[in-house]
Amino acid sequence: MKTSLYIVNEIEPLDLSVKVTDAQLLFNELTYTHFPVIKDDVYLGCVSETDIRCFETDKTLEAYQYSLEGFYTRSDDNWLDILESFAKNNSNIMPVLDDHNKYLGFFELGDIITFFNETPFLSEPGNILIIEKGILDYSFSEISQIVESNNAKILGLFISKMKNDVAQITLKISDSDLNNIVQTFRRYSYNIISKHPEDTFLTNLKERSKYLEKYLNI
Numbered sequence: 001m002k003t004s005l006y007i008v009n010e011i012e013p014l015d016l017s018v019k020v021t022d023a024q025l026l027f028n029e030l031t032y033t034h035f036p037v038i039k040d041d042v043y044l045g046c047v048s049e050t051d052i053r054c055f056e057t058d059k060t061l062e063a064y065q066y067s068l069e070g071f072y073t074r075s076d077d078n079w080l081d082i083l084e085s086f087a088k089n090n091s092n093i094m095p096v097l098d099d100h101n102k103y104l105g106f107f108e109l110g111d112i113i114t115f116f117n118e119t120p121f122l123s124e125p126g127n128i129l130i131i132e133k134g135i136l137d138y139s140f141s142e143i144s145q146i147v148e149s150n151n152a153k154i155l156g157l158f159i160s161k162m163k164n165d166v167a168q169i170t171l172k173i174s175d176s177d178l179n180n181i182v183q184t185f186r187r188y189s190y191n192i193i194s195k196h197p198e199d200t201f202l203t204n205l206k207e208r209s210k211y212l213e214k215y216l217n218i
Contacts, residue, residue: 003078003079003112007075008107008111009104009105009106013038013103014038015038016039016062017061018061020056023052024053033049033092034049034092034093035047035049035093036106042103044068045069046071046095048091069089071085073085073096074098082107082112121172124155126155127172127196128170129185131143131193133169134166135165137189146188147173149184150184151176155173155174156171179196
């Protein structure tokens, strides 16, 4: 589905000549963290709700043009790039410009999240598995080979954390024998971060620990 179908253009952007008090009223009516500002149909940037509350109400936005945040996305950008822009700018709206920098409207964060929810990563049934390995030691081809050698399919994966030269990878895999997959990852020196009832390794470890404790108490 094209992201352009989610562009909101029923709400007019604020003009630079608008008074601060009128802009404040708009934020009172809506639930946006930011709102687009234009001048002569040219997009200038977004004013944030946090800033607008601090401005003098009798002045216009032009007096505070320096505070506008110039983030935006293109109408044909990939939805992952759009989601990244939302995260980087800590906003729940994202202005949309065409290739000629004409303002088209804006995306709402909720709509892009809905777009994400429709992907197989979230919509298809499966198991979430979180593994980790050294940044220089893992490969996506190896991960795929491990999963597929156990008659499962990867529905999605991404690097969810990188710290101290260790990469943490989150996978969603089709319903299958999760225990075999987990044990295969261990044989390839991956650490298993997520907890799974099917993991016989942990069960056996607990049983051995109880046996050792009982032995030591004799």
